[in-house]
Every structure is written in structure tokens, then in C-alpha cells.
Amino acid sequence: MASSQAVRTGRADGSPSRTPAPTGTRHRPARRSSDPDAPTIQLRTTVAAPAAVKPPPARAQAPAKTPAKPRTRRSQTTTVAVLVPAHNEEEGIAATVEGLLSQDVPEWLEISGIVVVANNCTDRTAEIARRYPVTVLEMPDNPDKKAGALNHGWRVAAQDAELVLTMDADTVLLDDTVAAMAAELRGNVVLGAVCARYWATPGKGLAWRMQRLEYARYDDLRDLRGWRVSVASGAAAMYRSAALAAVAKARAAGEPWDGSSLIEDYALTLELKALGWRVAAARNAHVYTTPPDTFRALWTQRLRWGRGGMDECLKRGWSTATRKDIFAYGLFGFSVFFRLLFVTMLALMIIYAVPFRYALIGLIPLAVMWLERMTSMWRLPGRSFTDVALVAIVLVEDVYGFFLEWCAVVAAWRCLNARRQAW
Incomplete structure (x- = not known):
């Protein structure tokens, strides 16, 4: 292993090349050029000395008491x-x-x-x-x-x-x-x-x-x-x-x-x-x-995350540190079960031509889910018409949810069967 300290210069006047964002707003820092000769900035590792603090006025002391000794102010x-x-x-x-x-x-x-x-x-x-x-x-x-x-x-x-x-x-x-x-x-x-x-x-x-x-x-x-x-x-x-x-x-x-x-x-x-x-x-x-x-790279990442999380919980067992996460895994299992049950119910409604008035009852969970997703999407910074359309039609996000859930199911299967999962 080799260690090196790299030092370079910035602009001619030594000033940082950035524009401060207005107060109260959030802006992503602009990605600067990957050109190695592009101007860059200096690290400001030195900070201004703390402002001098005036000592508080001394409190009136009873004649019989000795004034408290002044404390040394810590950095x-x-x-x-x-x-x-x-x-x-x-x-x-x-x-x-x-x-x-x-x-x-x-x-x-x-x-x-x-x-x-x-x-x-x-x-x-x-x-x-x-x-x-x-x-x-x-x-x-x-x-x-x-x-x-x-x-x-x-x-x-x-x-x-x-x-x-x-x-x-x-x-x-x-x-x-x-x-x-x-x-x-x-x-x-x-x-x-x-x-x-x-x-x-x-x-x-x-x-x-x-x-x-x-x-x-x-x-x-x-x-x-x-x-x-x-x-x-x-x-x-x-x-x-x-x-x-x-x-x-x-x-x-x-x-x-x-x-x-x-x-x-x-x-x-x-x-x-x-x-x-x-x-x-x-x-x-x-x-x-x-x-x-890509979805292939996303699959690899989420498979590692899911398998790694389950491995850590199994390694430690039920404890104050893991109990909430283990409980969350249990809720996830119920979520997958009810999602499959919901899809099965919709399929049976279509196959057996369930009257529309009864089918509406089965659509109540879907309506609640749609409303929650739309509300959450509306708070998305920089949302576009495409984002609104993807959430509004429900189907695309639902398929994405199935993708993530299937990835978690595979991770759980590999974890329980002790199959090796690498980076």
C-alpha cells in the first residue's frame, strides 16, 4: 500500500469557483468537468477563530460566601x-x-x-x-x-x-x-x-x-x-x-x-x-x-442488500438491536402474501365475471395505494409530467414493486439455504 499527499492550485486568485445557493433552497452541486486541466478549488481546512465571548456579569454574592472560581473555557x-x-x-x-x-x-x-x-x-x-x-x-x-x-x-x-x-x-x-x-x-x-x-x-x-x-x-x-x-x-x-x-x-x-x-x-x-x-x-x-x-445492476445491488441484511439479523438473533428489523421482515412476508392474494382475487373476478358492485369492494385497497403514491410523488423535487404519468397509471410502479419483492424473496431463499452471495 502506498500513501501519497496530492496538492494542487485553484484559480489564480485562490477563490472557490462556486455560487452560493439562496437561503432556504436546495440545489445539487453542479458536476464539474472531468477534464484534468479544468480549474478547481482549494480545501478550506482552516476555520475562523471563535468569536470572543464576554463573560457574564457576576452575580451578587452573599457576604458569607466565597465567589466561585472562574472556569477555563474549552475549545x-x-x-x-x-x-x-x-x-x-x-x-x-x-x-x-x-x-x-x-x-x-x-x-x-x-x-x-x-x-x-x-x-x-x-x-x-x-x-x-x-x-x-x-x-x-x-x-x-x-x-x-x-x-x-x-x-x-x-x-x-x-x-x-x-x-x-x-x-x-x-x-x-x-x-x-x-x-x-x-x-x-x-x-x-x-x-x-x-x-x-x-x-x-x-x-x-x-x-x-x-x-x-x-x-x-x-x-x-x-x-x-x-x-x-x-x-x-x-x-x-x-x-x-x-x-x-x-x-x-x-x-x-x-x-x-x-x-x-x-x-x-x-x-x-x-x-x-x-x-x-x-x-x-x-x-x-x-x-x-x-x-x-440498469435493472440487471439494480437486481445485483438489491440482492446483496437483502441477503446481507438477513444474514446480519440471523447472525445476531433476536435482540434490542435487531428486533425491529426482524419484525419488519415479518411484515414484508405478510405484504408479499397479501399482494399475491390481491392479484389472485382480481384474476378470479375477471374469470368468473363477478358483478361490478362487488368488484368495487376489491378495488378499495388499490384506490388507497394510488392516493398514497400520488401524494408522495407530488413532494418529489423536480417532478416532471413523466413522473406523474408513471405513478398515475399504477401498473408500471406495481411491476417495479413485484421486481423488488421477488429480489427480496430470492435473497431470503439463499439466506435460509446458506447459498453464498458475493459482491
Whole structure:
């Protein structure tokens, strides 16, 4: 493994090349040119010194009491180390790094370093990353894949920071994402980790549209749950260093991330919950992530997610950390059963020519589902006529739902039969 520090210059005047978004609006950071000679920006790792705070006026003291001794004011600066594991991400690593470099850093926050871990790369990911003022670590032979890359970056460059941000190399942060996530952790000492609210990057094709709608609905669900989540999504998650150290101490390997897990972010979330930490979504932190662009790639991803989640629950059994997720798997089984029952009922109505007045009763669940989907879609940022049409006709989304459910059923079958599932 080789480690290198890449330093480069930005514009001639040293200023960042971005335009601040209007207050109260959300804009996706523009993807910058992949041209290696395109102008870029400088990392602002230094922060303004905290403003001087005037001591409060002394309270009137009774003559018999001795005035209290003045306390020493502790530093209010919070440090964040960023880890970006990247496997053959030459197309998106530039946008990911530039999104990090363009963060608005308030006076109480300091980005102590950005580390890109080139994980089993066979392309130009490391070469492109070195053009920026970040640390690049190369792991040409990493058997533990993403978990191994995260553990290596954590050991080398992140243990001294108070907070650790991990993110996928195909994810782009909004300008205030790091500050919003750090603020959530500073404001709640029982939180061990927070994840960002993720949205699909602009794309095209039916697979992209379906996932875009799915992400928006999942965001609504997080809101209804009071921003509680079952997993600190690996797209962008920030951890308290004390929580990571506690997990590393509890694990035999002495590292936070489990290299044997298919979904290391979920395994770490369960470890945090088992140790008494809470995990939530940072309501003001937004990121854009690139979803699979084909249904074949989506099948592979969801099969790994489904199998990995079930494996982790079976490994740990019924516990305070897993009971809600196991219960959710049970509800999923009932959902699949009733969906099949509903389809069978509609088919029988058509075959046996059930009178229309009775058929309407069977359509009530369909009407409720349609209304819920339309309401959720209406809150989708940047919705188009195509999005409205896809949801309104119901059939396309229903087929997509069958696709995801069948993928989960296959994952459950492989899990129960101990069939090996790889990346």
C-alpha cells in the first residue's frame, strides 16, 4: 500500500469557483468537468477563530460566601475526518472530491483531512484524486473490499478526529451537508451516527425514474418515523469517533467495519445500537447519489442488500438491536402474501365475471395505494409530467414493486439455504 499527499492550485486568485445557493433552497452541486486541466478549488481546512465571548456579569454574592472560581473555557471547534472508499470510480471521483472541497465550514467546525482510499482499483481513480489537496491511499490487493478500505483509512488518518464522515465515491454533497451532519451529532450526545438524506442524481431511463421515486418515498418514511433509521446509509454517514472506538474494542478484529459482511454499513449500525448508541437521519443534510443504471445492476445491488441484511439479523438473533428489523421482515412476508392474494382475487373476478358492485369492494385497497403514491410523488423535487404519468397509471410502479419483492424473496431463499452471495 502506498500513501501519497496530492496538492494542487485553484484559480489564480485562490477563490472557490462556486455560487452560493439562496437561503432556504436546495440545489445539487453542479458536476464539474472531468477534464484534468479544468480549474478547481482549494480545501478550506482552516476555520475562523471563535468569536470572543464576554463573560457574564457576576452575580451578587452573599457576604458569607466565597465567589466561585472562574472556569477555563474549552475549545468549541469540532474536527471531522472524511473517508472516501473508491473502487474504479474514475468517472465520478472528481465531482465527489470537489463537493467535499466546496463545503461551507462554520467557525465551530474543521475538516481535518480528506482521505480517498483507492480500493482494488484498475482504472485512474487514484491518479485523478491526486490532483486535489487530499490524501490518497492505494490498496491494490484488499480482500475485505469497502470495509477493508474504511478500516485502513480509519487506522491511518481518522482516529484523532472527533467525527468521521464516510461516503461513497459516486455521491455528491450539498455545500452545507458536512456542517448539518456535524450539528446533529453536537446537539445530541446519545447519537452515535447520522446519515444524510439521499436523492438520485439526474439521469434517464426507466430504472432511474423508478429508483428516484423510491428514494423520495423512503425519505417520506424517514420523516414519519421522526428521522429514525434502520441503517446509517453508506452513501454518506457521519460517526462519533468514540462510538467507532467502542465498536472496534468490542469486535475481535479490533476494527469498526466488518469485512465479512455484505453490507458493512448495516453491520456497523447494529453494533452501535447493541452498545447503546442511537442512529438517525440528519434532517438538514442532503446528498445526491448515483443509482444503478440498469435493472440487471439494480437486481445485483438489491440482492446483496437483502441477503446481507438477513444474514446480519440471523447472525445476531433476536435482540434490542435487531428486533425491529426482524419484525419488519415479518411484515414484508405478510405484504408479499397479501399482494399475491390481491392479484389472485382480481384474476378470479375477471374469470368468473363477478358483478361490478362487488368488484368495487376489491378495488378499495388499490384506490388507497394510488392516493398514497400520488401524494408522495407530488413532494418529489423536480417532478416532471413523466413522473406523474408513471405513478398515475399504477401498473408500471406495481411491476417495479413485484421486481423488488421477488429480489427480496430470492435473497431470503439463499439466506435460509446458506447459498453464498458475493459482491
